[in-house]
Amino acid sequence: MTGTTEDRSRPSAPPTTLRRVAASPEEQGRTSIADDEAFRQFVVPEIETMLRVAGTLTRDTGEAEDLVQDALVRAYRGIAGFDGRYPRAWLLTIVRNTHINRGRRKRPEPAEDPDADLDRVARHTTESTVEASVVDIVIDDVVQECLRELPRDQLRIVELVDVAGLTYREAAEKIDVPIGTVMSRLHRARKRMRDHLVRAGIGPGRSRR
Amino acid sequence: MRWTRWWRRRPLTCPEVARLLQRHLDQEVPEHLAVRVQAHLEDCRRCGLEAEAYQQIKQAVRRQGQPLPPEAVERLRAFAASLLEEGKDGAGGPR
Numbered sequence: 001m002t003g004t005t006e007d008r009s010r011p012s013a014p015p016t017t018l019r020r021v022a023a024s025p026e027e028q029g030r031t032s033i034a035d036d037e038a039f040r041q042f043v044v045p046e047i048e049t050m051l052r053v054a055g056t057l058t059r060d061t062g063e064a065e066d067l068v069q070d071a072l073v074r075a076y077r078g079i080a081g082f083d084g085r086y087p088r089a090w091l092l093t094i095v096r097n098t099h100i101n102r103g104r105r106k107r108p109e110p111a112e113d114p115d116a117d118l119d120r121v122a123r124h125t126t127e128s129t130v131e132a133s134v135v136d137i138v139i140d141d142v143v144q145e146c147l148r149e150l151p152r153d154q155l156r157i158v159e160l161v162d163v164a165g166l167t168y169r170e171a172a173e174k175i176d177v178p179i180g181t182v183m184s185r186l187h188r189a190r191k192r193m194r195d196h197l198v199r200a201g202i203g204p205g206r207s208r209r
Numbered sequence: 210m211r212w213t214r215w216w217r218r219r220p221l222t223c224p225e226v227a228r229l230l231q232r233h234l235d236q237e238v239p240e241h242l243a244v245r246v247q248a249h250l251e252d253c254r255r256c257g258l259e260a261e262a263y264q265q266i267k268q269a270v271r272r273q274g275q276p277l278p279p280e281a282v283e284r285l286r287a288f289a290a291s292l293l294e295e296g297k298d299g300a301g302g303p304r
């Protein structure tokens with residue numbers, strides 16, 4: 001899904017007549033037909049991923065939706081300058097930077113000058129953020145795939161412990177198996193995901209293989 | 210006696226930590242042992258990276274497990290469509 005779009009960075013070179021070469025100041029905010037198409041192709045399919053990441057940043061569903069809305073506006077304005085490579089990473093960077101800016105807007109009083117910190121974050125975030133976003137995306141994709149392939153009994157335990165937050169003992173009681181069974185299923189499932197990650201080029205084994 | 214005490218507090222080896230790692234990250238290891246695992250993770254880069262990988266997996270699973278509110282996704286899709294719509298008139302977007 002990611003990374004392979006280089007050659008099709010834009011929906012097949014748009015006819016030049018359709019493209020506005022340079023936007024005059026009063027045209028800013030408007031986009032060309034090709035840009036609209038790029039927005040449809042690259043941004044719209046990623047709305048769910050954006051919302052998911054926004055959820056982890058804000059920890060609040062309402063906030064997350066507002067954040068994605070702001071990010072969509074930014075993405076729409078920025079689409080003309082986007083080269084079509086790694087659309088997810090680009091969008092997640094927008095989500096994170098928008099999140100930082102929203103945080104700044106929310107507490108405008110420089111009581112202990114938190115803005116100084118935020119500025120520093122904003123300035124230094126971009127590059128490492130792109131990298132972190134890319135890693136997050138790969139991990140999410142791999143984990144999602146693994147969960148789909150996981151044997152039912154393992155999946156159930158993973159859900160109980162990692163999603164519902166149960167202890168081993170609680171999980172064992174819930175499905176009426178010995179605690180040792182909980183451990184072996186859970187650990188086997190995670191080991192599998194870990195091995196997949198290593199194969200995908202991330203994870204602890206990457207420098208040795 | 211003294212030897213026993215040393216044995217109980219000795220630094221853990223990598224294989225021992227590997228066996229305890231997932232339980233440790235799930236906070237299922239008794240405190241006195243957790244301290245020793247933690248100490249090893251801070252000193253040993255290899256095990257530290259391993260721990261980080263499992264931590265990331267746990268977080269990713271949690272993210273997957275929380276279903277997105279479908280209405281929110283719908284609203285955002287509609288919002289994106291409205292951006293495309295209004296962009297034609299030169300407006301920066303709705304709202």
Ligand SMILES: [Zn+2]
Nearest residue numbers: 222223253256
């Ligand atoms: Zn070690």
